[in-house]
Amino acid sequence: MTFPELLKADAAQVQARLDAALAGHDDLPVVQAMRYALQGGKRLRAFLVLESARLHGIAPDQAISAAAAVEALHAYSLVHDDLPCMDDDDLRRGLPTVHVKWDEATAVLAGDALQTLAFELLCDPALGPADRRLALVAGLARASGAQGMVLGQALDIAAETAPAPLTLAEITRLQAGKTGALICWSAEAGALLAGADPAPLRAYARALGLAFQIADDILDVEGDEAATGKRVGKDAEAGKATFVSLLGLDQAKARAEALIAEAEAALLPYGDRAQALIAAARFVISRQS
């Protein structure tokens, strides 16, 4: 299987798991909004969970609930980030955002329930012994809370009214929280499920997460609205400091490429078994959306 085929196959599996998780729920707007928010996307985080699990000999059906959990968590963060009081976005993955299609109250509640769903999915007995599932819960809570993703988001909001644009060190810290922590958890998940040392995967994911964000900043400058499915040029418009505004386009690209080389090097201990994760790293800086 080529990398895009593998990504697509993994995405289909995680979609089926997410659909099953919401089967039998009341057909209320909040549940419809949850289903809507769980459609589409690259499913890169789910892929990292499933492939880091495979790397440790764990079959997809023993890891799928963890892959679904991180996508539910990610979906919650997008629904809340898009709210008028936050980034005020009306387009996501080429479709109206949840508060545009329904209303703000439904978007707040759907996001809340998607976060809860993420933790509920991690309790699935199919993921193995209780202590390993609990390690996943603890890790996801750390990655997404006030010292992880929410910290990054709060730093982002603070930057909007800061007297000076952020420095490179400050942006790196912001992004380590905002996107890095969840990518890190995803890549480590396979090792946690296997009770193995997650250190090589953590090193891989740290470099990958930062490269991912730099690529996002590049896409906001060079990207095509039709391909990305969201508005482009927003950062420059808002006068926001980004890796591109701080480093320039060429240096930003060079930095992203160096990080991908670093990510690949971190996977050396796994040899050939890490091919899919290496392909994911290359994909991150070549993607058009």
Add this chain to the structure above:
Amino acid sequence: MTFPELLKADAAQVQARLDAALAGHDDLPVVQAMRYALQGGKRLRAFLVLESARLHGIAPDQAISAAAAVEALHAYSLVHDDLPCMDDDDLRRGLPTVHVKWDEATAVLAGDALQTLAFELLCDPALGPADRRLALVAGLARASGAQGMVLGQALDIAAETAPAPLTLAEITRLQAGKTGALICWSAEAGALLAGADPAPLRAYARALGLAFQIADDILDVEGDEAATGKRVGKDAEAGKATFVSLLGLDQAKARAEALIAEAEAALLPYGDRAQALIAAARFVISRQS
């Protein structure tokens, strides 16, 4: 110790645990808002956790993180419920609500991080074996998600635009989600921590939770704004169906008293050891706030 003294002592312990959980966090508005939202309140849910634990011979320091978790979860729900797009409340526990004191974005994020904090607290090794902690995580996720608290909140929103006022059965279902599920989890927590049968505590909590909501509806009619720390008369103003509007004041009071008798009866298997939980039940319908 009298019941109010015990409630106060338990509340002080849980506050200390919550303070410790946020110690060392960055001093950002979102963290200040989390601390603010975690102040005050009756701490009835924490009390139920600590007392149901004591009932099973589990000391408070082995249950305190679960008590703190449910208060963090409850605080998240209040911060989000108070948002302009939800109940649009500007007063809570006698103080400005989070979005009034800070802003909406900070309120959304602080609520999000408080939910995460709840699950993080349940991973505390002091709570005992991994399988019991995981049972608490799974139970809290069920109680608070789209088939628990969020379901109740969504039904509440749907009721606002429904063609006819809710029936007694519909209000009972709504409240079972909105306030009942979390009260149930709290009372069962001690049994889950001990690996014991939670059935008697569940029966107690179901009756208690419903009585609690009826008492809330009565307070909205008869209560004093200074004592409750929130606006009163809101439900009648909004033309909302409540237990009082459906049953009348006298019948609502009689129903709450019958439920408290039912709650007490459910605790018979525990004998004298259940005195604190019985006192809590009596408190619920006599409270002024």
